[in-house]
Amino acid sequence: MYLFILATLLAQTLGLTVLGAVSDINAVNNVAASTLPFPSHQLFQFGQLGTWIENVAARSNGDLLFTLLQPTPQLYILTAVQSDSPQATLLYTFPDMTGLLGITEIAPDVFVVAGGKFHGIADPIFGTFSLWQVSFADSHMPCKINCSPDNKQPSFKKLLDLPDHVYPNGLTSVPGKLGVILVADSTGSLLRVDVNSNQVDTVAAVPEMVPVPGWPFLMGINGVKIYDGYVYWTNSFAATMYRMAIDEDGFPVPTSDSSSDAGTTTNAAAAAATFTSKVEASINSTKVTVETVVFMPITFMDDFAISDDGTLWITTNPNNTVVSYNQDTGKNAVVAGDQTQEVMAGVNAAVFGRTATDSHILYVVTAGGLNSPVNGTFVEPAKVMAIDTSNAAADGF
């Protein structure tokens, strides 16, 4: 409870510097719905304790790709996802790493994965991270997995090292710009990487991205997604979702002179924050406007998905729930899981299906409560779950 109060105070302190329609939710769940929680079912679970699935991406053909943070830096594919017996297959074990983090699609069926070395949970080793390409589109390799004309063995290649960065975590692709991604460095900045030219720019480093002090992990900006001209991000221990406008190339839109400077934050402020690293040397000093989208009374906001109507679907890892927040109506709900239940134990990333028959299914992955056991004791192997969100419309959120 003490930590929760601390997080609330700190989030409110951060909130003083931001502009926008701040939504401060006092209790998650203001939807009176008989349909909650939404139906969910398990698609796959590892047989081994100590497994932590970190992120998930959906292929256009309906397969899921998921990254493993622990115990090994591996990428898996889940096929026959909508059948009664989905099949998980190891695609690749990445060299010179201990764990994988985010994944994003940069071109049709071409993905980028981040990974590197860790001392321990959420304890990255500076400068060991790299971005890799996983391509199902240009593969000339012999097919080994579920072979069919449209399901080839992917190729793998390292794109670039990130020697000057600490903790590249969430990744997202800039719409319409092939090979341009935004990368959350969880120590407090947002990078823009163009993998065509291997150009890496730190495009924002604002206080709302910096880890909240007082927590055991250095974990600020974490999940990152683009929707309708804004980049959204979670600051995990602030339990807050923020956003800022970006241009079509993925650069933050500088604050215009006409807008009130009450809402602007400068990168100089970030330099005053508790965590400092080499990253600051290359910080772009453009002023940007950060808006608080929603603060929730939970301990942690992890990665998230955004549906077509702008609703946010946020995973809460140690809080073992998936929560929704409708940006238009302010309605929010715990749509799956419970603090004391194992169903969403350590749930930490989400993606919607991309085929006509599963676009209403929110696929989520878990760490099995590895870092924060359910009830303080229960840990299970990592798993992939499917949540049916069809009732969201019926419930009016």
Ligand SMILES: *[C@@H]1O[C@H](CO)[C@@H](O)[C@H](O)[C@H]1NC(C)=O
């Ligand atoms: C700084 O950001 C602006 C937009 O916010 C962009 O146009 C410019 O290229 C960036 N400069 C560097 C050095 O990254």
Ligand SMILES: *[C@@H]1O[C@H](CO)[C@@H](O)[C@H](O)[C@H]1NC(C)=O
């Ligand atoms: C969230 O999880 C943490 C860690 O398990 C716990 O201490 C806290 O009480 C939870 N908060 C809520 C609102 O469930």
Ligand SMILES: *[C@@H]1O[C@H](CO)[C@@H](O)[C@H](O)[C@H]1NC(C)=O
């Ligand atoms: C946690 O404790 C609650 C309350 O005793 C119980 O209902 C629940 O089943 C427990 N969860 C697990 C995963 O053991």
